[in-house]
Amino acid sequence: MSTHSKPSTPTRRVPSTVLVAVLCMSGTVVALQQTLIIPLLSDFPAILGIDYTSASWLVTATLLTAAVATPIVSRLADMFGKRRMMVVSLLTMVLGSVIAAVGATFPAMLVGRGLQGFASALVPVGIGILRDELPKAKVAGATAMMSATLGIGSALGLPLSGLVYQHFGWEAIFWLSALAGLLLLVAVLAVVPESPVRTPGRFDVGGALLLSVALTALLLGISKGGTWGWGSEPTILALVVSLVAFAVWFPYELRVNQPMVDLRTSARRPVLLTNISALLVGISMYANMLSTTQQLEVSTVTGYGHGLTVLVAGLCMMPAGLMMVVVAPIAGRLMGRIGAKRTLVLGALVLAAAYTLRIFLTGSVPLIVAGAMLVTTGTAIAYASMPMLIMGSVPITETASANGLNALLRSVGTSVSSAVISAVLTAVTVEVAGHVFPSLGAFKIIFAIAAVAGAASALVAAFIPRGPAASVAAPAPVPDTAAQEAGVPEELVVSGTVLHDDLRPIKHAVITVLRTTGEPVDWSRADNTGEFSVVLPAPGPYLVIASADGWAPKSQVLDFDDAHTRQFVVLGERLRLGGRITESGSPSESALVTLVKASGEFVTSARCDYDGRYEFALPVTGRYLLTVLDHGRRRTLTRQILVGAQSAVIDLDLADDRDPVRTP
Numbered sequence: 001m002s003t004h005s006k007p008s009t010p011t012r013r014v015p016s017t018v019l020v021a022v023l024c025m026s027g028t029v030v031a032l033q034q035t036l037i038i039p040l041l042s043d044f045p046a047i048l049g050i051d052y053t054s055a056s057w058l059v060t061a062t063l064l065t066a067a068v069a070t071p072i073v074s075r076l077a078d079m080f081g082k083r084r085m086m087v088v089s090l091l092t093m094v095l096g097s098v099i100a101a102v103g104a105t106f107p108a109m110l111v112g113r114g115l116q117g118f119a120s121a122l123v124p125v126g127i128g129i130l131r132d133e134l135p136k137a138k139v140a141g142a143t144a145m146m147s148a149t150l151g152i153g154s155a156l157g158l159p160l161s162g163l164v165y166q167h168f169g170w171e172a173i174f175w176l177s178a179l180a181g182l183l184l185l186v187a188v189l190a191v192v193p194e195s196p197v198r199t200p201g202r203f204d205v206g207g208a209l210l211l212s213v214a215l216t217a218l219l220l221g222i223s224k225g226g227t228w229g230w231g232s233e234p235t236i237l238a239l240v241v242s243l244v245a246f247a248v249w250f251p252y253e254l255r256v257n258q259p260m261v262d263l264r265t266s267a268r269r270p271v272l273l274t275n276i277s278a279l280l281v282g283i284s285m286y287a288n289m290l291s292t293t294q295q296l297e298v299s300t301v302t303g304y305g306h307g308l309t310v311l312v313a314g315l316c317m318m319p320a321g322l323m324m325v326v327v328a329p330i331a332g333r334l335m336g337r338i339g340a341k342r343t344l345v346l347g348a349l350v351l352a353a354a355y356t357l358r359i360f361l362t363g364s365v366p367l368i369v370a371g372a373m374l375v376t377t378g379t380a381i382a383y384a385s386m387p388m389l390i391m392g393s394v395p396i397t398e399t400a401s402a403n404g405l406n407a408l409l410r411s412v413g414t415s416v417s418s419a420v421i422s423a424v425l426t427a428v429t430v431e432v433a434g435h436v437f438p439s440l441g442a443f444k445i446i447f448a449i450a451a452v453a454g455a456a457s458a459l460v461a462a463f464i465p466r467g468p469a470a471s472v473a474a475p476a477p478v479p480d481t482a483a484q485e486a487g488v489p490e491e492l493v494v495s496g497t498v499l500h501d502d503l504r505p506i507k508h509a510v511i512t513v514l515r516t517t518g519e520p521v522d523w524s525r526a527d528n529t530g531e532f533s534v535v536l537p538a539p540g541p542y543l544v545i546a547s548a549d550g551w552a553p554k555s556q557v558l559d560f561d562d563a564h565t566r567q568f569v570v571l572g573e574r575l576r577l578g579g580r581i582t583e584s585g586s587p588s589e590s591a592l593v594t595l596v597k598a599s600g601e602f603v604t605s606a607r608c609d610y611d612g613r614y615e616f617a618l619p620v621t622g623r624y625l626l627t628v629l630d631h632g633r634r635r636t637l638t639r640q641i642l643v644g645a646q647s648a649v650i651d652l653d654l655a656d657d658r659d660p661v662r663t664p
Helices: 016-035 044-048 057-080 082-103 106-133 136-168 171-191 205-228 233-255 269-297 310-338 340-358 365-391 396-427 440-462
Strands: 002-005 429-432 435-438 492-500 510-515 520-525 531-536 540-548 551-560 568-571 576-583 592-597 602-607 613-617 622-629 636-643 648-653 661-663
Touching: 016 057, 016 082, 016 106, 016 136, 016 171, 057 082, 057 106, 057 205, 057 396, 082 106, 082 171, 106 136, 106 171, 106 365, 106 396, 136 171, 136 310, 136 365, 205 233, 205 396, 269 310, 269 340, 269 365, 269 396, 269 440, 310 340, 310 365, 340 365, 340 440, 365 396, 365 440, 396 429, 396 435, 396 440, 396 531, 510 531, 520 531, 540 568, 551 568, 602 613, 622 648, 636 648
Parallel strands: 492 568, 576 648
Antiparallel strands: 002 492, 429 435, 492 531, 510 520, 510 540, 540 551, 576 613, 592 602, 592 622, 622 636, 648 661
16 A cells, blocks of 8 residues: 655645635636537527528537536546646637637637636536545535526626627627636636646546537437437437437446546445435526526516616526625525535435426516526525535545536526526417417426426435445544644545455455544545555554455554555455255265255356365355256255355255255
8 A cells, every 4th residue: 555645745835715716717618618608699690601400509519518528527527637647628618719709700719619618627626625635624614605606607698798798899708708717717827726636547548538429419419309209210329329328428438447427436325315415406407597597588568578788687587696606605504504415405405496486476577586586596505515515425536526426417407497498498488469478378387397306415415324424524633734724634645455265356346445533534435556645634543444246354553654665454364155966965965055045046056075165256245046956866945045244054964854054
């Protein structure tokens, strides 16, 4: 097990408030990429000489790139440095903005908008930096505030783009985006330190390509299904390609040595349920952004519309976006009092209640704005809690990639929401004076769907198991350096290998590290070569527990310091299922012993030796059928057995119809 200490802390350390402020700016920049061009969509056909369907690709291109870039860049951040990948994302976004501003053609703008989608990775990577750099007491509040900045960008994007477009032209929209990216880039280079918490190894190129194909096809089918027709060949083809790509990607990721997405970790109940909840929250919250402005802009001739301009409708959304900033600190304190799980449940319930009220709050602009503010309140609470739940359930070395997957599922939720909302608004309409408008009932249906999604998210979150957030909330040792006095522990990134007693690696072994006083520190799952990495808050003695399927667990206290040493965790006792087969007390040599699951699947078989003894590697816990076949006389005997997590000895006598002898 090798240890690598965190680089020495610089003498001049940036205050945590400045670091948080800079990283929170990235959330605003991400949201601006999605909202800045929305008011211009109706004008782009005339500007670029294209139809409206083609113009909609300027939104779709960013969506697709963001979906692909977020998990890939987040994984690269865990491997090669979070600050480095923030810089790469910002440079790519700025380049895209410049290409779109100077290109003045549809292909150039399409490329530029695609490159702008790389900004989406800034939020999960930034959250990983907050975990690495801040004192544990400040992580929850800072994470909540960073999630809230997405609301600020959304609130500012619509009215800001309208003002800039009216006074400076459409090109200025992209120059503004480039300027925001450059300012953030300078701030990141000046303020954000490079995190030493990294996962060594090779990047999973095959997994990244398969995931890119699967996500692109899925989101293409969802986002364009309404335009192409849900039963059309392009839509069906896109969804089939996505299904096939995912069907290949899942088993590939389970076999590859260092997967793009650790599906075993993602399948852990806290992570899985948090991600499902994120998908549902994404569906619910996006209904607010997409339908409220349209509701405010509907003509007054419909009898329920308010006839606001795009600019005024955008300004009406600003209080809702700013509400996220107000609620974010409250959400951070809530997590400290009631925990991240209950905070997520509360946020989802607020979403459900807010949309239920919105079904009735349609009579005036102030009522609609108040309803939108209630929705963003629930969104801020829910979004603040998800990164904390994720970081508390994954190894510290996977915080960025795990949050990237969570952000991806939220994006998929918003895409599903967009498709559903578009379908409802185009299907449930009213015709007035020869013009077709969405009916008031359409908006009520949308709010009802969003309320159900919010309630479903709360239900899913309620089943998230409670547990200590080891990677975030583990108490720090007594500080002994300037950095520790500031509340930031001097972390050690520790790597090692889990081996058999014959020095062969044991794949997928789980390493858990605790302080000798019992507090959890970190955990990791070994790859196919037995390699693992954990992060320790400081040098010192730690309790290390190793376990693997089919092996007796082992624990030991190891002392870690700054020395570059290498040790190995050796699991020497293989768990076995064995025993002795006899017939009327005599050994049944060469008898065949088979093990079959109670559900019928074959597991393994073996022949008895000269003394009638047999032995298998211990299978996973469950009920099995142990069958003996006397090779010479064709006599059989079957018994149902229950296999636990300990080695077991089961002796059988072919002449005995009673239950087998079973000893631990």
